[in-house]
Amino acid sequence: xxxxxxxxxxxxxxxxxxxxxxxxxxxxxxxxxxxxxxxxxxxxxxxxxxxxxxxxxxxxxxxxxxxxxxxxxxxxxxxxxxxxxxxxxxxxxxxxxxxxxxxxxxxxxxx
Amino acid sequence: xxxxxxxxxxxxxxxxxxxxxxxxxxxxxxxxxxxxxxxxxxxxxxxxxxxxxxxxxxxxxxxxxxxxxxxxxxxxxxxxxxxxxxxxxxxxxxxxxxxxxxxxxxxxxxxxxx
Numbered sequence: 062x063x064x065x066x067x068x069x070x071x072x073x074x075x076x077x078x079x080x081x082x083x084x085x086x087x088x089x090x091x092x093x094x095x096x097x098x099x100x101x102x103x104x105x106x107x108x109x110x111x112x113x114x115x116x117x118x119x120x121x122x123x124x125x126x127x128x129x130x131x132x133x134x135x136x137x138x139x140x141x142x143x144x145x146x147x148x149x150x151x152x153x154x155x156x157x158x159x160x161x162x163x164x165x166x167x168x169x170x171x172x
Numbered sequence: 173x174x175x176x177x178x179x180x181x182x183x184x185x186x187x188x189x190x191x192x193x194x195x196x197x198x199x200x201x202x203x204x205x206x207x208x209x210x211x212x213x214x215x216x217x218x219x220x221x222x223x224x225x226x227x228x229x230x231x232x233x234x235x236x237x238x239x240x241x242x243x244x245x246x247x248x249x250x251x252x253x254x255x256x257x258x259x260x261x262x263x264x265x266x267x268x269x270x271x272x273x274x275x276x277x278x279x280x281x282x283x284x285x286x
Binding site for chain 2: 103150163165
């Protein structure tokens with residue numbers, strides 16, 4: 062079956078430092094991946110996505126890296142700010158058009 | 173463009189009752205997916221609708237059902253509520269999941285079953 066795991070349930074970083082959130086997936090046939098940010102009391106918010114034909118994609122202060130060899134996904138947040146404090150989920154879409162989500166990593170930014 | 177809206181935002185029900193939740197997708201989006209989010213299980217897929225047809229279904233009992241209307245709005249129903257059904261129910265819409273389109277989530281409906 063599918064499984065999407067996150068290496069750490071919590072992560073604390075100093076304001077201004079870079080954050081790295083990791084995610085492992087098990088289905089080598091998955092071809093689309095998304096990172097979401099969920100703040101307290103809100104639904105998940107799209108951050109960045111990447112397709113399996115890419116290794117890296119950059120957005121504003123965020124970078125997603127995909128390593129298909131080891132089935133690993135990471136989200137890098139540059140110059141982390143207090144507003145980045147939230148739970149971050151990775152999600153994979155397999156050929157069955159279903160998304161599977163990790164359990165989430167809680168990021169706390171220390172001022 | 174307005175985002176995904178869900179109503180109601182909060183609900184309190186008792187065991188054995190039934191509940192209907194509503195989701196209005198982003199204009200132009202035809203795919204609507206429902207998820208259950210709990211602290212212990214994370215986000216779990218319930219079902220996905222496209223053009224009024226259920227296209228995918230997760231591993232939930234038959235007490236959980238849904239439907240989609242011609243305007244793409246969707247409802248989900250939970251019958252014979254159990255304490256374990258307390259959760260945040262999230263709706264997400266996309267143009268068409270078949271083509272790997274991004275899903276956008278609503279704020280969710282928080283259901284408490286007493």
